Amino acid sequence: MPAKQIPDIVVGRLPIYLRELSFLAAEGVAVTSSFELAKRLGVSAAQIRKDLSHFGEFGKQGTGYNVGYLRDQLRRILKVDHEWPIALIGIGDLGRALAHYGGFVNRGFRVAALFDNDPAKIGQRVGDLEIMSADRLADIVREYGIRVAMIAAPAAQAQKIAETCIAAGIQAILNYALITLSVPDGVRVQNLDPVAHLQRMTHYL
Amino acid sequence: MPAKQIPDIVVGRLPIYLRELSFLAAEGVAVTSSFELAKRLGVSAAQIRKDLSHFGEFGKQGTGYNVGYLRDQLRRILKVDHEWPIALIGIGDLGRALAHYGGFVNRGFRVAALFDNDPAKIGQRVGDLEIMSADRLADIVREYGIRVAMIAAPAAQAQKIAETCIAAGIQAILNYALITLSVPDGVRVQNLDPVAHLQRMTHYL
Numbered sequence: 387m388p389a390k391q392i393p394d395i396v397v398g399r400l401p402i403y404l405r406e407l408s409f410l411a412a413e414g415v416a417v418t419s420s421f422e423l424a425k426r427l428g429v430s431a432a433q434i435r436k437d438l439s440h441f442g443e444f445g446k447q448g449t450g451y452n453v454g455y456l457r458d459q460l461r462r463i464l465k466v467d468h469e470w471p472i473a474l475i476g477i478g479d480l481g482r483a484l485a486h487y488g489g490f491v492n493r494g495f496r497v498a499a500l501f502d503n504d505p506a507k508i509g510q511r512v513g514d515l516e517i518m519s520a521d522r523l524a525d526i527v528r529e530y531g532i533r534v535a536m537i538a539a540p541a542a543q544a545q546k547i548a549e550t551c552i553a554a555g556i557q558a559i560l561n562y563a564l565i566t567l568s569v570p571d572g573v574r575v576q577n578l579d580p581v582a583h584l585q586r587m588t589h590y591l
Numbered sequence: 592m593p594a595k596q597i598p599d600i601v602v603g604r605l606p607i608y609l610r611e612l613s614f615l616a617a618e619g620v621a622v623t624s625s626f627e628l629a630k631r632l633g634v635s636a637a638q639i640r641k642d643l644s645h646f647g648e649f650g651k652q653g654t655g656y657n658v659g660y661l662r663d664q665l666r667r668i669l670k671v672d673h674e675w676p677i678a679l680i681g682i683g684d685l686g687r688a689l690a691h692y693g694g695f696v697n698r699g700f701r702v703a704a705l706f707d708n709d710p711a712k713i714g715q716r717v718g719d720l721e722i723m724s725a726d727r728l729a730d731i732v733r734e735y736g737i738r739v740a741m742i743a744a745p746a747a748q749a750q751k752i753a754e755t756c757i758a759a760g761i762q763a764i765l766n767y768a769l770i771t772l773s774v775p776d777g778v779r780v781q782n783l784d785p786v787a788h789l790q791r792m793t794h795y796l
Contacts, residue, residue: 395600397794401787406771427771464790472789479691483684484785489769493786494793533796534789558792560785564694566611566632574795576788580689580765581698582606583781584677584739585669587763588699589602590779591738 392440399437400460402427407457408493419450466494473532473556475547476539477502477510477517480562484536485512495534499526503543520547527554534558541565548575597645604642605665607632612662613698624655671699678737678761680752681744682707682715682722685767689741690717700739704731708748725752732759739763746770753780 406426410418420438424431438444438456441463445451461467474484474497485497500512503520510517518526526532535556537544544563551559558574561567567575611631615623625643629636643649643661646668650656666672679689679702690702705717708725715722723731731737740761742749749768756764763779766772772780 394791398787398791400794401784401790402771404790405769405784405787409770428773463794465793465796466790470789470793479688483688486684487785489784489786493790495786495789534793536785557796558789560788560792564610566607568633574792576792578783578785578788579606579610579694580692580741580783581694581700582603582610583765583783584675584700584763585606585609585671585698586599586603587765587779587781588670588675588739589605589668591670591762
């Protein structure tokens, strides 16, 4: 697996390149360059070229990148050339916003099942989906082969939810709970804590 | 400014250390070590020691860190030893969730003003705050000296909103819109795109 040798920080930048390429393609732009991408993204052209070089040869010196081709290659590398169903656990304000979120469309993900442990919420509809009891989480994840989860539950419940998810086959967790999840090797976790991102900026103010 | 020489990636990890130290302090733990922190956070003890060493000497070999002291020092370094008011622009599902979000409390931030350009929303209350017209954004930001903004508006409006914010004195933007904002030097932007975080994980599945 060559992917194992590529720094995760490089992998982490590919989604930003992919987003911009998809935007360019939607605008009808056929060819771009590391310089143009760099300018749009506020990074250096050398970094873009170096990051992409880990995965192959995507452009020729002087002729630039074919936007559609590079976009498709990045989709393949990030494995979003198909759609991943997501189990979303914790349907409070944030969970509802995620269930409604329009940004998943055409980007490789679809919220496929909603779970909460509040009896008052179970059975409610959010968009096209019905909130299910958290008791059914493991069965549904297994039945549908879901491998990606988003946890928007309170911190006190998040570790137990993660363990249930993982035992049922979840391998990637986007964690909104304000707790560092303990997970076995081979399971990926990304944390989305808006305060951590804010604090990273206020340091410089 | 010594802060300028410290890699931003190091600064980006400090909020995670701070969160864990705050958690330990709340649990009544008085002393910790780089090994214990590392174990809890799933990183290496050497990385924690090296990251902290950029900012000073916080513990003695063999005696560990004083939890409360290190927490307070990190608060000072990240400039969250006081509370920053935030202007939140775009009160859709996500904006509402952010307005209600409990994770800001005691972590250096407070949503202080809500803005939208939808006449149907202006005047509505969300918690203690009333949604104001986006036309008032610049005046309010100036009047209250707000320096931090969160943009949860649609992509098509985000660049213009950012420019209004920046002209009025905003220096740090947490951007939820699916667009790369173009900002002048000296203005910080952090992007929160859940799909980018998901794609970073699916690459490995």
